[in-house]
Amino acid sequence: MERVFRAAEGVDPAAPVPFRLSLTVNGHAAVVDVAADRFLVDVLRDDLGLVGTKLGCEVGVCGLCAVIVDGELESACLMPAVLVDGAVIETVEGLAGPGGELSRVQEAFIRHGGFQCGICTPGQIVTATSLLREQPRPTEAEMASWMMGSLCRCTGYEGIARAIMAVAADRAADPALDVGGDVAAVRPDA
C-alpha cells in the first residue's frame, strides 16, 4: 500500500493536542504539558530551559542535540516527546557536580582545546561521556567510531580526540574514576 503523503482531513491546525509528560531530567522530576507532536529537544530547550542541547541539522546527523535517554545516547531532535514519557534524561547541564565542578570530560576538553566556536561542544561532551561509561578504555578506532556523526565545522577534531583519550588513559590508571553525571541503568541486551 502506498504511504499517505497528505494532511489528515478534519484536523484543526490551531488546536494542539496536549500530552502530559512525566520525566526525570538530570536527576529532577519534571511534568510538562506539551503538544503531542513536539520533540525531546523542544521540551528540553523551550519548556525546561535547558538550552545546552543545541538544534543543528534537525535530522539526526550532526550530533548537536545528543542526550542520554535511559542510559543510551540518542538524538533529541529525532525523539518524539511522547516516547520519553517516564524516561530518565541526561543533558550536558547534568554532567557537572552539585557545586558546579566540571566533570573529567569537561575538564579534559578545556585542557586539550577540544572546541573552537563551541556550538558542537555540549553534544561532543555528552557523546564522549556516554562512550567512556560504556567503554572505559576505548581504542582510538573505537573512540572515532563512537564519535562519528558528532560534527565539528571548525574541524577541531584533534583536540576533541586528545581530550577523550586523555580521560580514557586516566581511567586506565584509576578504574574507579567517575566520568561525570548520574550513571543511569543501561538497558540490558537481548
Next chain:
Amino acid sequence: MSFDYAEPTSVAEAIALLDGDEDSVALAGGTAFSLLYRQGLIRPRRVVGLRRLGDLQGIQARDDGLWIGALATHRSIERSAVVRAAHPSLADAFATIATVRIRNQATVGGNLAHADPAQDPPVILSALAAVVHVAGPGGTRRTVPVDELFVDYLATVLEPGELIVGILVPPAEAGTRSGYHKYLPRSADDYATVSVAVSVRLDDVGLVAAARIALGGVGSTPIRPLAAEAALIGARPDQPRLGEVAAMVRDAVDPLDDSRGSAAYKREMAAVWVRRALEGVVG
C-alpha cells in the same frame, strides 16, 4: 497541527487503532517517523506508539531460526550474543548502521516498514532469507519474505491495520558464508552509494550449492539479481565466473543519479562490490 497519541498494550488493540484509517501511523523507535514528520511528509491524525507491546520485544534462538522482535533496536541486534552466534554477518552489518545514536533508537520492524532502499537492514536480511511476520485485523497472521516486502520507495505490501511483529532468520546451512559491504565514498555514517550482501554455500568439491545476493541504494527497493544468483549455482566461483556474475549485476540494478553518484557510476560500483563481496566468501 498535532495528533492524538495512543499507547496500546496489546497487538490486537494496536491493530484496532490502525485498521481502516489511512491517517493513523505506528510509532516504534521514532527515527523514520521524526524525519518524515519534520519534513511535512506525513501529517497523521493519530499516532499509535508500540513501545508497550511486549510481544514485539526480544531476540531468541528458536528451532526454526533466529527470532528478532520488531521492536529490537539496531544496537541490541549489533550487541546480541544470540545474533552473533547464529549469523555473525547480521551482527556485523547492524554495527555499521549510521551512528550509535541512531542504532540505539531505531528498530528493525520500523526500519522494514519505512522501506528506504538506501538503508542497511533490508539488504542483509534479504541475503539471509529472512521472513517478516505480520499481524493483521481479526487476529490474522501472515508471513512475507523480506525481499517481497518492498514495492517502491517508502512503500511496502503491508495494508493499513497490518503490523510487523518480528523477523525470523532461518538457520544457515553448514558451510554457508555471508558478508555485508557498504561503499561509502563520503563519510562512514552516510547512506551507502551501493551496499551488497551475499550468502554463499559451497559443496564438497568447491562448486556453489546455494547463493543469494542483495543490493541497496541502486533502485527504488532493495534488489536481488536473480539471474546472477542462478549463474553461480553449480559453478566453480573462479575469476571468470565472478566476472560474468558481476556483469549480470550491472544489468540487474536500476539506480538514479544523485549526490552519491551518477546512475552509470552506481552500476559499475554495484558490479565491483558484488564481485568483492563474493570473493570474500568463496576464497
